[in-house]
Amino acid sequence: MARLLTVEGVSYRWRLQGRSESLGGLAHRLLTVMWAEATRQALHVWIRHDDPWLHVGEVDVSALETRSVGPGLVARVVTLARAAGWEPEKRGPTLKFLLEEDARLVALDVPRGG
16 A cells, blocks of 8 residues: 655655565665656665574574655655756656665666566
8 A cells, every 4th residue: 555755745656565675685675756747757676684583593684674654754755866966756667766775766677576
């Protein structure tokens, strides 16, 4: 289910994919953000997120990345993506980024469905 968020007077719909996907051998969750007015250029951001329940007994659980993804982080991602050229009100290909641990967005060339 998509949630609504307003950043700098613009409304967006966002949702976080519930399951982790491997990206470069690390667990990530996919954040999708779109303009709330219509479906135009979407934003996909892979966020590092280890599921501690999948690693119990294997590694020190405190060393896993379990970043909380809520409205504050999504607002920051929207601001960074807009600065990087995302224009959600225009039609165009989905922009794909990786959110680094230091909160930088790195552009990705990820095949569709990946």
